[in-house]
Amino acid sequence: MYWLELAGETDAFAAREAATAATGVDLLAPGIARTGGIDGAHVRRLAYTRAAHDAVARTDADVDAAVAALRAAPLDRSGSVAVRARDVRGTSGVSTEAVERELGSVLVDRGFDVDLDDP
Numbered sequence: 490m491y492w493l494e495l496a497g498e499t500d501a502f503a504a505r506e507a508a509t510a511a512t513g514v515d516l517l518a519p520g521i522a523r524t525g526g527i528d529g530a531h532v533r534r535l536a537y538t539r540a541a542h543d544a545v546a547r548t549d550a551d552v553d554a555a556v557a558a559l560r561a562a563p564l565d566r567s568g569s570v571a572v573r574a575r576d577v578r579g580t581s582g583v584s585t586e587a588v589e590r591e592l593g594s595v596l597v598d599r600g601f602d603v604d605l606d607d608p
Contacts, residue, residue, distance in 0.1 A: 490544040493522040494577055496537045503537035510535055520577035523547075550581035552591050559595045569604035570596050 493511065495503035504522050508514045510531035511524035523544065532541045546558035572593045574585035593603060 491524050491527050492542045492544050493524060493532075494539040494542075494575070495520045495522055496539045506535055506537045507532075510538075511541075517547075518550075518577075519580050550583050552583060552587050555588060556591050556595055559592055564599065569602040569608050571603060571605045571608035572596065 491511070493507055493514070495507070497503050500516055500519065500522070504514045504516050507522060507524065511527045513525040514522050515524070516522050524541075527541050529541070532538055545562045545564070546555075548554035548558045570593070572589045574583075574588035574592070576583060576585055597603060
């Protein structure tokens with residue numbers, strides 16, 4: 490599963506465009522959709538999709554909930570990490586700085602190295 494960060498003023502339009510490169514696009518919140526699969530090369534060329542990310546978990550827009558979900562998530566990955574949080578469309582009311590710090594700490598506790606320049 491993947492999360493899509495949508496651009497533009499009309500999410501339905503952005504989701505429709507995303508469906509040309511992704512399967513089962515479902516709008517979740519303003520500027521956010523989920524999909525079951527993507528064509529990575531095609532997604533990068535979409536005008537109304539800013540980013541596509543592997544889904545780790547789904548939670549409420551709350552730092553503590555995100556921390557708990559990340560602690561519980563199976564992570565079959567290696568290498569370095571950098572947490573980049575965005576309040577898409579400014580609707581969550583969550584501090585992105587707090588999210589980055591707290592989730593970064595969870596990943597460090599799980600053995601990941603942090604590389605903010607080249608994760």
